[in-house]
Amino acid sequence: MNVLVVDDEPIIRLGLRTLVDWEANGFTYAGDAEDGLEACELLERLDIDIVITDLIMPRMDGLAFIRKIKDRAKPISTVVLSCMDDFTYVKEAMKLGAKDYILKPTMEPESLLEILTSVRLELEQHRRELSDRQERQQALESSKLMQLSSRLHQFVQTGQGGEPALEAALFGTSSLVSLLLHTGSSAADADWRWTGCLAALPLAAGSVLLLVPAAAEVPDDADSVVQAAAAALERAAIVRLPQAPDWFIGAGVVLRRLAQVKPAAAQHARQLQERFYSASWNRIVQPVPESTIRHNPALPYDIRSDLLRCIAHDNSEGYVHQAEALCRRLKEQRPEKDKVVSFIQELLALAAGYARERGHAEIERYEETFVYSQALQACSRFEQVRELLLQAMSRLMENRSPLASEPRLRSHNTFIRKVLTYMMDNYASPISTSDMADHVRLSRSYLSDLYSKETGESLSETLTRIRMEEAKRRLRTGEMKIYEVADAVGFPDAKTFAKTFKRIVGCSPKEFEKPI
Template sequence: MMKVLIVDDEPIIRKVLKSMIRWEEHGLQWGGEAVDGEEAWEAVQQGGIDLVVTDILMPRMDGLELVKRLKQTGADVAVVVLSCLDDFTYVKEAMKHGAHDYILKPTMEPEQLVHILTEARDGLLLQRKDREQSEQLKRQLMLSKQAQWGQRLQKAWVTGMPDEELEAAWFRDGGEVASYLIHFAPGSQMPLLGWQWPDALAYISLSDQRLLLIYEGPSRSEEIRRFLLHECNIPEACFFITDIAAIRGVEQVKQTLGQHEALRSRYFYSDIDGTMMEPEPFSLPAGSGDTLPLEERQNLLKAIAGRNEEAIHHWARHICHRLYREKPPVDQVYSFLYELLGLAAAFARQQTETAVDTFERKYVSLAAVQSRLRMQELTEWFDEACRELAAMLQSRSEAATRNPFVRKAIEYMRNHYRMPISTSDIAEHVKLSRSYLSDLYGKETGESLIEALTRIRIEEAKRLLAGRERKVYEVAEAVGFIDAKTFAKTFKKMVGCTPTEYEEQNK
């Protein structure tokens, strides 16, 4: 029977759960209780626990931290989360980190508890069965000659001791071998049966996403590609192969790993036809010499915090062009964009709850970033993410407000933005005090009066600049700024570029 551990800081909840069902009748066994995540973690470490039912909000270590730690350490348990109606955000986070299901405390019934626990038990049993089958197959495959040669090759690298038998078998009489490194997108690795490579001398699984093959004879790249496509059913977009020939020693095989990474970078920064990609002519700010666009990242986050759709697009483009120009190592690019998207989602959550969870599931994933094996694909995907984020952050439509005072304020600003009006002028027109109108407007639209007035002015300025009908100082005057310098500074802050740069981009 599977043992169940109950984790809750309220004694009454633990007592109710213990007596709510007849455990043995459902193939379960009471496995004890814990008052917080620390006690639960210690109990799981001691062994014998299969299912964990945990509350979310607890002292010392809470339920969310417990779920994360169990996931990170690969603990062989299934987790069910207890939830109140007002902490559902934490529940979603727990589910994201591997919790099997959740139960609402206020509406919990014995039948529901039994159903969820038996589902978790069955899922855990299936997971254990699959894991055992995989491990058994791995053990069988590791007995193959290819795997044994791969193990010996790695041992020679690690110890620095020569393997005379291997050297003689591969390099006798001036023999040569070639190494092939297969780079996989996350989630697209070969089935285990695909590890039996026809005619390979050896294979080494360097990581979940990199497999090294050693062959002798003529180039096998096309043969390996067909094997992956037709025998392993892996789409061509989910892998690529780098190859290095004319290798004449074990130590030289090891040295080729660095060469494979250089070839990987060339592939990453190449177009579909294999040519190295260069950014189009684009005005980039003077940098500090860093290969990663750190300043541009800060400007993008500021644009998100300010709900500035135009600036979000502008700085997303700058980031992509800077990466193309500097060509930093591939793994650095992946980590940078993954962390940036996580920060972007966090900043967006401060502005709106709308669809942020959906955005995170779709874009804030290292596997999703790494699945784009070319820079071209990655930047197109990143641009798509930023566009979706910008659309999500758009301010509420002015026309949607029903408050007559707010509508009157908007109408006044749109009719008088060319004049040097202030928030006091707007309040006087509406016949409310300035402080009351400011509070009312902010609650209704999500922006302040001065932000709304500035946005209206800049929107009109962009229209005039795009039409190239007037000089910059004339545009500044036409939209109500007292001087061109203040206008240029405000424009760059909101749009992400100077008025002159905006004109050039919209020729």
């Protein structure tokens, strides 16, 4: 334990420092001061457990210093130094809480250590009892918080349980302020006592509504009460949430009745949605008018289908184009975060399936990174979701099979190889399946069955794929107009070509020419 000596006589301070082997006996001589004023300054800098102090000193005497020690939060034990003629002061010091006294003229090492050891044992016991009381009080407060929170959750979810007892428990002594706290981590079982709230209501993953007692009743200026509560929570969160960089607080409203909690929760839900799409990084989010929120916005399943079609038909240029278009639509419509995360998660899983069919490499690693991980759930901003989606599309592009865009010439069947060669040589002409059958001297039905069993696709599908690959090659160069490309790959008109290109590739020829 750390000991501080306070005496205006240097010889006494030196004598105490050298009188005993402090460390060997479980003590540390932490420092000394010549009066109570200097000792108070040292208490601010040093972690002191026991003070040995003279009583009669200049500037601040021992009695005044002991009164100062009593006001400190941490218990500190006091032993007084006295002479034979100041026993009246000793009695006063004992009334103030001093544990023992040492006579300067008869001070011996053994008696000093005996007194210090006794004081240490008593101080340790006192601190244990204090710690136990604090733990019991905290457990009681935590239990009360959990009970009120559970009853509040039931009331908001079902409309039941809002009996007068709950109203009185929450609003019996003062008005409350609703505050949103988003930490980004699970809020269901968190201990929210540090926020000073009476009850906590989980809103979404990593977000909770807190009901905090209003610091003051200002009926005509409720906004200042809310802002003061938000600022106080912000100061506490800076200390409490160093590992949650994306935390923020939503300023709410002053509540005076239980029935006002549900509308407050709806307002905080709007703040969560606004923050998800916003570029702002302010720690405190102000209320969001209901008129700014779109209700039940549609998810862009059409664009998602186009993106998956790009993967299915190996249109690598279309991956990013469609992903960007999808993100633009989501940001315009602003669906709820949970719906967006589920929508993108499903897209990433479907993309893996299509890429696997196309022979892409390292699909398992892709799935570990983007499908099975919690990366999406950890996103607190829409921009983070967008970046993750674009990273996933880039990974698929990097892992494309080198054979993915080549015609399937790997069949050992002579008729199959011959008809494939015929299609590749004549795709610019309006050839039909009958023309193909005549070329290999088989019936059309027999050739069609044989081909589909060997390749897994129909003759028409292969011809269309060959034409689309050639169309993409020509469009990439930028040297031909769209109607010229249509004619060059065997389509009778640009309209039919564009419709087929959109269906197969996932975007229009014009969009393909200028990918985003």
